[in-house]
Amino acid sequence: MSTDLRRVAVIGDCPLFRRGLAQAVDAAEDLVCAVGAASVHEAEADLEAGDVVLLDLKLPPGELAEVAHRLAGRGLAVLVLCSDSQRDVLPPMQAGARGCLSRQAGEIELLAAIRLVAAGCSYVSADLAVRPWPEAEARVTDRERQILALLAGGETDHGIARRLGISEHTVHSHLDRLRDKVGSRRRVDLTRFALAHDILPGDPHDPA
Numbered sequence: 100m101s102t103d104l105r106r107v108a109v110i111g112d113c114p115l116f117r118r119g120l121a122q123a124v125d126a127a128e129d130l131v132c133a134v135g136a137a138s139v140h141e142a143e144a145d146l147e148a149g150d151v152v153l154l155d156l157k158l159p160p161g162e163l164a165e166v167a168h169r170l171a172g173r174g175l176a177v178l179v180l181c182s183d184s185q186r187d188v189l190p191p192m193q194a195g196a197r198g199c200l201s202r203q204a205g206e207i208e209l210l211a212a213i214r215l216v217a218a219g220c221s222y223v224s225a226d227l228a229v230r231p232w233p234e235a236e237a238r239v240t241d242r243e244r245q246i247l248a249l250l251a252g253g254e255t256d257h258g259i260a261r262r263l264g265i266s267e268h269t270v271h272s273h274l275d276r277l278r279d280k281v282g283s284r285r286r287v288d289l290t291r292f293a294l295a296h297d298i299l300p301g302d303p304h305d306p307a
Contacts, residue, residue, distance in 0.1 A: 105217050108134035110142050111155030111180075120153055123206045129253070130213060139166055148174035151217050154191075155180040155202075164190035171195030176216045181227060188227050198222035207251065208294045214253045220287040225295035238280055239298075246273050247293040250286070 107124045109132055111117035121132040133150065136142035146152070152175045156163060167177045177196040181188055188199045197216035200209065201224035212222045239247070242263075249259045256274070260267045278284050281292045293299065 103129070104131040105129055105213070106131060106133040106147060106150045107213060108132075108136070108142055108146055108150050108152045108175075109155070110134075110136050110139055110152060112137055112157060113155065116155060120155070120209070123209055124153075124213070126206075127210050130210070139170070146170075146173065146175060149176070151176045151178060151213050153178050153180065153200075153213070154196075160190040164194035164196075167191040167196040168194035171197075176219075178212055178216050178222070181224075188223060192221070192223070199227055200224050201227055207299050211251055211253060211290055211294065215287050215290060220285070222287055222291070225291050239277070239296075243273055243277055244298050246270065247277065247289065247298045250274075251290050251293040251299055 107130050109117050109120045109124065111120065114137070117135060117137070121135050124130045124132040133147075134142050134145045136145075138156075139154075152170055154163070154167065154170070154177055156166065158166070163179060167179060170177050172195065177191070178198040178200055179191045179196045180202050181191075181199045182202060192199060197219075198212055198221055200212050200222070204212070204224055208224065212224075215222045245263060246259055249262055254262065256267050256270050260270045263270075274289070277289055281288055283289070
């Protein structure tokens, strides 16, 4: 097994959903599902500092927050799967979870969220986020769509430049303009904007 693979633990009380999450993780070239368990107690002995933990336990928000706090205290990057209710987001995030992902999320968003929290960013699915974006999509150019699609797929600035045949300086200029349009300087918000507006890897404007 390559040491470059990011370890992911899937802890969920629904066997079918847990298996689906594990398969999606293992299909990514840079990720591996190293732990799969029905409970935190069952998984604890196999967890390592730095692991990303996908937490899909149907618990009240307060109890889920306690679990997130305990795991975050061990140096784990916790990504909680939530229902489509903003009330479920705040307790685990305030307790130390790095992200909350909607259970309605697709595979592309799942992988993007894992990579972001692994890199130390926070992530909240667009349909769980409280703050709407400005009406920016109509003002996004084709080149900016290409960059957003690659960014949502986990590409670095260097990787985007190589894929598009442009300089990193040019990539940075496009990203600065996108940040102004989206209204946030954070890379995670650009990714969330792309996912919310179906600007995804494999977009017709995205060079394969």
